[in-house]
Amino acid sequence: MSLVLGAIADDFTGATDLANNLVRSGMRTVQILGVPTGKPQPEDVDAIVVALKSRSCPVDEAIKDSLAALDWLSGLGAQQIFFKYCSTFDSTAEGNIGPVADALMDALNTRQTVMVPAFPTTGRTVYQGHLFVGDRLLNDSGMQDHPLNPMTDADLVRVLGSQTPHSVALLNRPLLVSGAGAAREHLLSLADNDVRHVICDTLDDDDLDVLAEACVDMPLVTGGSGLGQALPEQYRRRGWLDSVDNAARLVPASGSPLVLSGSCSRATLGQVAHFLEHYPGIALDPLELAAGDESLNSVLDAVREHRRLRPDEPILVYASAEPDRVKAAQEQLGVARAGEIVEQALATIAVTSVKEGVGRLLVAGGETSGAVVSALELDQLRIGPQIDAGVPWTQARIQTPAGERTLSLALKSGNFGGVDIFTRGFTLLGEVSV
């Protein structure tokens, strides 16, 4: 069968999250890392997720990269395109969600798309257009302190309205409970009134199923990975997709375990604290890193020493810090430079450590993962078994001076994962049968 779904994700962990849900719903899925022009076409896949780093970059760059990805996916015959952004609608006043969605719609010559950020399994729901994380509104969930894109408004119709010149409206829960037919009719009547973007309420998985049925024929859908969990069933009903037994495939790598964290989310801070109760960790200080190479070199030495003494025991290197410490670093270095310095340091530690024998790597944070994966020059990831909702182990091929080998890699979104994910992830990998 030809490619069913082509997805464009605005960050690396988000791409993995979507790929994970597609695999769990029976689609053989590959994640392509970066703008795909010139990259080899994966074989035997139902879905391809292109992971971009377009969430926090300038709008023009986000549009250019997204259109290049669209071009490539359309060339492979993708029947539907999915623009994946964060389940917490991470974006700045300029975008990039609105502008990228508009550019993709223009290129696909379509007049309407849905916006379905919700991922109920992880507590992200939308009611009357307002995004909740668990029982808190988005702007009271910790996301208001995000280092790069603080989210200070939970009203998504208003948030998106400031990112696009086109009309934005709501498909609300009372309509969803009337079923896919009613939802589709509402979408059509909105389209007739030139409403381009429709924010969709979603409280649970049943709502996702209704939405998937209502939008399966749209050339473009947008949202979080929740919608990705529901769409494959619709593709099967249309006869676009065969049933496969086990879409997750992975050969676990050997080599030492390492955790790198650049995420400062509440969930990650809890996971860092939990890890440090069991295993050693090294904290990165952006100000020391900015002062010269000495601090990075001493971290690399400490990681080497740990691996020499306890090659099978994980160690954590983290810049993750409470909001006041992040703010202090940002005031001295600037927001973008503080972020870049940390990302570059973690990327260098990843490259050096993998070259020297790390084979199992868990990275926390979307931007951080983007920096690490780019520095490792990885092309594609095969999606394997899930550790926690939204976080699968993946398998990559890497080139080292000693030849090609396998790397087991997990990319964890800032807010995802149980408190023990940094330790349990490696236990689970040890149990995967080849």
Ligand SMILES: Nc1ncnc2c1ncn2[C@@H]1O[C@H](COP(=O)(O)OP(=O)(O)OP(=O)(O)O)[C@@H](O)[C@H]1O
């Ligand atoms: N101590 C720190 N001071 C300043 N900036 C930091 C610090 N620690 C991390 N950062 C930066 O904060 C940003 C965190 O973004 P990242 O996307 O990696 O995590 P996240 O937003 O929690 O994850 P996700 O996007 O998956 O939700 C990165 O650019 C990182 O370099």
Ligand SMILES: O=C(O)[C@@H](O)C(=O)CO
């Ligand atoms: O949707 C989510 O929450 C994640 O996949 C993500 O995009 C975090 O960066």
